[in-house]
Amino acid sequence: MATATFHLSEEQFRCCICLEVFTEPASLPCGHSFCKPCIERNWTDATVYKCPFCMHVFPFRPNLTVNYFISEMSRQFKQSVRRKEPKAQKAKPGEVSCGACKQKAKKSCPVCADSYCETHLAPHQDNPDLKGHHLIVPRSRLDGRLCPEHGKALDLFCMSDEKCVCVMCVRYHHGGHQVGPLSEVSGEKKQQLMTRRSEVTSMIKSRKEAIQELSRRVEGPETDEGSKVFSSLREAVDRALDKLVRDQAEAKIQREDLIQSLRKEVDVLEATLEQVDELSRSDDHLQILQNYKKLPATPQMNGRGVANVAPLNSEASLVRALSKLEDEFIRTTREILDRELQRVKAFETVVTLDADTAPAQLVVSQSGAQVNHSIEQRNVQDSVHRFDQFYVLGKQRFSQNVYFEVEVKGKTEWTLGVAKESVNRKGTLILEAQNGVWAIGLKEKKYFACARPDIPLTPKAKPERIGVFVDFREGSVSFYDVANATLIYFFCGLSFMENVKAICSPGNYSYGNFSPLTIYNVKPEAEKELDFELDFELDFELSLS
Template sequence: MSAASCLLTEDQFLCSICLDVLTDPVTIPCGHNFCKSCITEHLETRTMSQCPKCKKPFSIKPELKVNTLLSEMAAQFRQSAQQEASSSSSEQQVSKPGEVPCDVCTGTKLKALKSCLVCLASYCHTHLEPHLTASRLQRHQLMDPVENLESWTCEKHDKLLELFCKNDQMCVCMLCSVTDHRTHDVVPLKEEYGGKKAELGKTEADIQQMIQKRRLKIEEIKQSVELSDKNADREIAEGVQVFSALKERVERSQAELNHTLKEKQRETQKQAEGFIKELQQEISELEKRSSEVEQLSRSEDHLHLLQNFTSLNAAPPTKDWTGVRVHPPSYEGTVVRAVKQLEETLREQMKKLVFNVELERVQQYEVDVTLDPDTAHPCLILSDDGKQVYCGNVKRDLPDNPERFSKCCGVLAKQSVSSGRFYYEVQVKGKTNWDLGVAKESINMEGKILLSPQNGYWTIWLRNENEYKALACPGVRLSLQSGPEKVGVFVDYEEGLVSFYDVDAAALIYSFTSCSFTEKLHLYFGPCPNDGGKNSAPLIISPVNHTDESNPQKFKRIKLNS
């Protein structure tokens, strides 16, 4: 029996009415066990006989007989609990702040071991002893120590709040359940406690999930701020670079203007100094002759005066200075002309700097691109690594494939994109004709194809070595200062933007704007026919040569759909 009883728990010996260990247990027809006095009182206060636990009704009031086996087991369990309580009597502790003290102790309050819901008092081990030994007190309901025991009693009937009314969502006593709440759904407090605790567990889980979502949102916001800071720092650095270059150009222009003005000033000064030197030399000669004339005029020697008169009478060679003038250079308009020239220079330089910054910005979206041989026109020859394509002289005999260009001398890349931004570069050096751009997934690849946005193509081309055109509707002829040797292609799917750049010149060639992309985009390459060898150079997909390797964020590679 002791071996079996050790496997049993206190809950199995509790009466669901008084919530204490069973005393004189009886079993009613539905199989539930109660103290004989508890079930007797319960049945007497009900107009209809039913089990207080499962609510099963009985047509006739059941005959109550003590279950002797259960009575013995409950007695043994009670005795075991008393022995356990006695063995722990030496371990009593003084009540600490936050712990429930014994209500009976005088002087030093010991820590309460149990609270009695009938006596509405808490007891240490010593003062709990009567509740464990006295038969009258053994019927009292004990629980773990709690404060404010008055809140466990019904204010109206002064009875223990041992039931819960689901209709009114409140705790009630036994008398409340047969009076004010007679027709309501009333269950034992312990049963509702379990359900509410499970609800709290679910609520706690929901709250933790909400907390986790908000923590993730905080991280997302922090990452956005971090990205914003990086972008701002990048823009500041680029702004310093641009304005420093412009400032340097302004200072250089100012220095050039100052140098020009000073050169004119020096030339005028040099000319004036030359005139003055000549005049001073003539004055010196004239003063010498004046002295000789004066000396001769004073001579009383007739012969001497007459013999030297002829040589002195002849005037020395001198310059006619009547028409000689030093004309100050005209400075009017010099500054205006310099500013206009600076303005034109700055305009070109700003344009180049801005495009250079823009090109560096879009280069951060570089993608790894390889050509798809299954889409290539039979005349096209692809390199083994899928990075080069040119048109051969012989049309190869290839199996029919609805995804292969049949008439148009073109090929698609293996990669496609349906969101975000991407950029790649293609070398077109040495070619007289080519097509480049993107095409939507549903393009028609059979027969003759007209490259236009209406047909799903956003492209530019070169024809006859120097005729560049954006294939919009209508087409736009492009006036380029020089033919690009490497073309960069940038696409912003969400913004509906397709831009083409001259990589070496850092200049924008053309942009398709306000495009409406609703399906995947493929990268399109058209090396065009060989033209008797004149157009035999290949289109080459080139890696991007980044100019600022110090910013790793700029050069993350984007993986496209393959």
């Protein structure tokens, strides 16, 4: 005789109250069956008896008896499942076990506060009431996932109070607050984590580069060309050389201490990076939001980079020593600065002025190489990019070493340098490092470095062309008198957090300040002609006044 084969699913033998395969199944008059203990508990203290599945109301409490046919079918089903299932894989030490059978858990349910294996996870995949539960990777500790006050799942996040809440909390304590689902807010936090990860990675890279550079300087030879210069002048500079040696020893100790400090910070940052990565990989919204604020603060360099450590044998330190000596030292200083200027000129690049950042009182040439003060205000559209004061930015943004030159010949007032790209352009701009501007200027026959208060400068000669060098690695901005090969001033100990652009001001046209401020680029002849035409037009306008 042929035997019919029936494919029965667990859903057909599952009690919709306990969501497990029937134990002592009892059938109601409506035809639905439940575990006898489950339906009895469901009707405890009930005044109206109804089917939990179809909600049919019975006029009196049905007499519950075990349905032996369903009971036998359930027993056979359990046996068939056990035969088909592979050998139970019990959870190993350290692994999360199923709360129902102690097998290795596949998922955890924060709402149910329990973990489940593949078999006991089925209700969460089939039952409509459980499908909405957000399942996460198995976790051994699920405490703290329910509201301690209301016992409801913490499945919402209050942005106003920065805390996870349940629906009852929102109703009674967070009325009018900005509240969102954990999944949405967690996604936003994950984006912030990625930004944080990028920042931490960049900080680790900068510190490792600083360690490498400092190590190279510590291990490198301590006698360079500058030391040879001092050797040839031993009788005249013994005192200066002795001081230099002492400074070198102190600088070496300082570097070694800084290397150790930076290495420790790298260890801390790498640990932070590991935490950020672990939290970024999590699909547990609650875990992300509860642990996000616990991430350790990232340490800042605070000026502790390579630029702030006294150089062992840099030409700048030798120049300062040689400047105190007489004729022979002047010649040596000139030679050293000539070499330094040639070195920084290797980073020379083209800079063009951005007319869209200039106020109505300034005129920028078509080539973007010149700017001057105009007698009449131009008809320009105001924008957030345009300065209210007499300043204009360059178009190019820089994140690496850069050098450019500015012609100031014939001018009695000017300002030039570099500024961070996001420099404030509206209202009064105070030029100082704190506001992201590093510049020097001339006004009322006095040279100065822009600070609060301004720092007086005394160049040896009146500069006609000024070279500007931004050294991102060393964290410095230097200004040179190109014709005389002298260093006018330099800002050091800087930490550039964003791109920089050239910034300049031609000053007011009064007091004979008629000449334009010119970016000295290697330009085609056509551009030079356009600049000449602009100069002629400006001079003609000024002559009429």
